[in-house]
Each structure stands twice: as structure tokens, then as C-alpha cells.
Amino acid sequence: MTIKFLSSLAKGQPGILHHCTPDLVAFEYTRGATRKPHTLLFIGGLGDGLGSVEYISDLVQALDPTEWTVFAIVLSSYYGGWGMGRLGKDIDEIAQCVQYIRDYKTRQFGKGKVVVMGHSTGSQDVMQYISATNPRPRHPVFDREWIPILRPDIDGAIMQAPVSDREAILWVLHCGTERDSPETMRQIYDKAVEDARNATYEDHDSVDTIVPVSVTARIGYPPTAAVSSRRFLSLASPDSPEKPEEDDLFSSDLSDEQLGHTFGAVGSRGVLKQKLMVLYSGRDQSVPPWVDKEALLRRWQAVIDAGKQEFWSPHSMIILGASHALSDPDQAEPRRILVERVTGFLNDIQQE
Template sequence: MSNFVIHGIYILILLFALTQTRFFSQTTDQLIRAHTPTHNFIMADSKPFPVTVHPYTSKVFRNAALYELGSSSARNTLLFVGGLGDGPHTVPYIRTVAAKIEAAEDLNYSVFEIRIRSSFSGFGWNSLANDVEDISAAVKYLRSIGKEKVVLMGHSTGSQDSIEYTNYEKYHNEPVDGFIIQGSVSDREGLPIDKGKENVDKLVAIATDMIKSGRGDDAVPKSQLPVELDPWPITAYRLHSLAGVGGDDDYFSSDLPDERVAEIWGRVKQPILVVPSEKDQFVPPTVDFEKLLAKWKSFGPAISDLSGLIPEANHTVDPPSSREWLADRVVRFLRGLSK
């Protein structure tokens, strides 16, 4: 085959790859989760950055890997978990956090990003319980390579993962030394902002009927969905978990009864930093997040005094000044764990 033909084929493949990448980027912004990141990338986000890949053994996840930002000789770890549709390297602000942590030499931390079964398009076929199992396997690996402190940080649904992870009695999972949650908003309250309450009610009704008929683990047929969703499958269980009252993902709704709030935050025994975004576009205007955070604090003695709303931040903390504020709070929180 001539070099001309080979070069022509290469160009066609490259164009196809670019087209698919653009399609993936567009569909990612249309995830079922109402507060799925709508990235407004700045130039700094598109620059190459190095990571160290750590393959590790997981009995439930084939070819598991962790991706380390920072010095591999660091004694301590910040383990970062993204939200629905996220995976390693899809939440740019964590690189700002990682840089700030590495610059604080007294901390001796590096950042690890994790790929789990629910990463990227896998969220619809999985659950918080699966996430806990995958995260626990990663923590076990980190301990095996000598990491002293492991702090779990979650963005968006990663926040639900972090709260679910505190249920050691249920899961017998590997313990961690602290938690950080950012973008901890309610799917149930956020979905109607994007999809409309009537449409969400229909979604929940479809999922409920399927669960009652024993088909909770089946994918909801796209033909039955009243709103246009991604071509990625989602089970009736996960749909109800996200959008239904009392679903397994329903940790942060503003209308949860006090006894449920007390149960959630009373279970958190390790220090936890709670840093919601001040201008999160997926928080209904009827919700006063300052008051909601104060309520959580009243039931959660483990919540750090450093907790607070990230100034000017949207859900994914896009403004550079907001990222710097978040990174500074994370460093101060981690420094406090060392005392």
C-alpha cells in the first residue's frame, strides 16, 4: 500500500476520532443527572499533565487503576471520586487542588483519581453500594503501598459515595481518615430544574412500576422515557434512587426529616469538610444552602469549622478564584488532620 494511501487512511481515522470525541463531549452534558457538569473549559485545562498509573487488584473490577497527581513518594493520599458521567481527569479543579497540596510540603500528600464501575457511562447500571466496594478495594491498595493517611474527596455524586462510605457497619469497608464533599446537591431537587417536575414525576412512576414488578435491575426502555435522555442505559432502581423520595442517593435534599438528617450526619465519625458551591446552578432558588449547611452542622459534630460555600462557584467550580479558594480550604483541612 502506498504511503499516500496510508496517510489518507490515517487522516480519515483522525477525523473520525475527533468527531466521536466531539459527540461524546456533547452527550456528556446531557446526562440524566440534572447537575451533571457543564464544563466551560479554560485554556489551562487543555494543557498536558503527567500522572502515575497504579494498576491494582479488585475482585469486582477488571483492570482497576488509580491515577496519581503529584509525588509518588508522598506518605498520604487524597482519593478523589467524581460524579455521574465523570471518570479520571474529567473534573479539572482537582488539578488545582493537587498543585496546591504538592506545594504544601509539610502535608506530604498526593492526589489519586479512581476509575470505578460507575465511571463515565456506567453510572446507570450501578449503585452507591458498588461504588463503596470499588473505593474500598482502592483504599486497601493504597494502604498496601504504605500510605499512612487516606482522605476520601467526592464531587457531586462522589459526595453521596463519601457519605455512603461512612456506613462501615454495613459494608465492612476499608476505613479512611477523613472526608471532603463538594457539589453535594440533591438529584431529586435538581432534576426538575432541568427536566421539569411533570417529566420527573413520570420518570419516577415508570421506575416505581418496574421495581414493583420485579424488574428493578432492568434498563428502563428508552421508548418509555418522557424526556430525551442519553443513549446510556439506566436501571429502574438507579433512576428511582436518583429521583425518588427516599432513594439510596437521596442524602442532600432540603426536605429530609430531622431524624433522617440526624441519622446521615451522626454516622460520620471521621472529620469531614463540606464545601458546596455558592452559585450551584442545580440548587433550586427555594433552597437556602447556608441554612441547609447550618442544619447539617447541627446534626454532624464531625463537620469541620472550615466548611462553607465556595464563593462564586458553580457546580464544577469553574472560576479560577473559586478553585483557589477550594484548594486553600482543602490544604487547611488536611493540615488539621495532621495535628
């Protein structure tokens, strides 16, 4: 029998549920009436939901005596919605939440700082938020009746566990699974890609088609999640590294030219006002062994700072021994380091 100890969040946390829009909510963790002008807005990864990333409890506790509160947004792509979601809609919703927080905090306390922190695919949201054109490009299918939102600026950005979904899939294909050999996995994957390309949309190209759950489950996705052909192709990005899809931002084989469209575009967009911190997990289960993590971070830093604006935070690091979400039983020390880095970063943002 496995015993799972409940985090302080699982036991219950006081807070305020905010309606950023009629359909978009965020939860603010509050533990008292202390003046809190500054905000850390947290974004989870694929399959996450409110409170599902355990180390949030550590951050909430550490920030209790400071002037920072933690907001956790509930994106429409949360829980099982990630398979039908897209980064473009995510960053529009984050923009709405950031604007709400700025207005709300200004009314309460005056102008404060806002930092956006993403875990896993939340890191892809963060990178798109600070590097995409503002407003982002319109999607030919899903933005027919929607105008992309002009994103308000943010003071700082944090990416934790910014891994490549494509390389994670390639690792599964390389190793196989308990059920399928590498050869069988490659056949399943190749057919899924071919089918998704041949029929990405239906009903006059107005709605997504769905990859069979029997296929996505064998690749490693939850059997309860419907994954659209469009999102599958975005995550798998079969034409990378030459033509990376929307979700393929962090693969180790992307060229400096490709990184220039993301990390290298941060300075020209004007959305990020101060620094970006990257916290890469040293023992991330989603990262294949061929990825040189130290070299990858050095490349990202070189590209983002090529414009001489020095957006890269010196608090960035690889947290040795850290798992993807720092949720394993042996993660007390990595979580301590993560909290130390985040609080130090926020203090620097506050002082500038």
C-alpha cells in the same frame, strides 16, 4: 466558535496506574520522587471519568510540595455506567481502593493518612462510606453472589457540591425545558415513575429494566446513558421526604430524623476518624433557588455534631460564586478558595 482552554491535566500528567484489584484501577498523580506518605482519594460524580473534573489539576499542583499525593479511582459506575450503578457497589470499590492504598503506602513509607474527597454524586459515596452500616446491607437482587465489604477507616472526608438529584429534577419540572412545558414535564415524569415502579426488575427479578432514553433525555440526563428503573427511582426518590431512597441524602426538606440516619450516624460507625469538610457551591446550577444553603449547612453540622464528637470541620463553607464543578471561565477565584480550603483541611488532618 467556542475556544476551550486545556487544563494541565488535559495536556498530560505523569503518574502511576495502580490495579487495586484485577478489575479496579486508580491513577496516582506523581510529579517527582518526593516522599508522599499521605493520600487524597478523589471520587467524581455522575458521568465523570478519570481527569474529567478540572479542578483536580489545581489540587495536584498545590499538593506537589507537600507529603500528599492525589489518587483518582475509576469506579465501574464512571462515564456512562452511572445509570446502571449504585452507591452500594461504589463504596465497596472505594473500600477496596482505600485498603490497597493503605497497604501500598505503608510498604513504601510507613503508616500515612487517607482522606476521601467526593464531587457531586461522589459526595453521596463519601456520606454512605462514613455513615452506612459496616459492612453495608446486602441488596436482595445484586448481592446474591456478593458479600459486601468491610470498609477500612479513613482519616478525613470531603464533600464538594453535595447536591440533591431529586431537587434538581423537581426544578426541571417546575421550569420546564425549551421543548416541554412544566405541565408536559410533570406528565412525562409521573409516567416514568409509575412505569419504573411497576417493572423495576425482569427475568425473575434478576436484572434491571431500563427507563426509555427518550424519557430520561427530556428530564435532563445525557441521551447516551442507559438509566435503570432502580437507579432512576433512587435519584428521583418520589416518596421523599418521608421515605428517601439511597441517593437522596442531601435534599433540603429531609427531616432531622432522616438526617440522623446519615450525618447523625457517622460517629457510631467508627469509619471516619477525624473530620468531615463540606464545600457547597454558592452558584450551583443544580440547586433550586428555594434552597437556603446556609441553613442547610447549619442543619447538617448540628446533626453530625449532636453526639458531641465534633466531626464537622471549621474549613467547611459555601464558596460564593462557585459553579457546580468550578469549570466555568469565571471560576479562577472559587477554585483558588477550594484549593486553599482543601490544603488547609489536609494540613489539619496530617497534624492530628
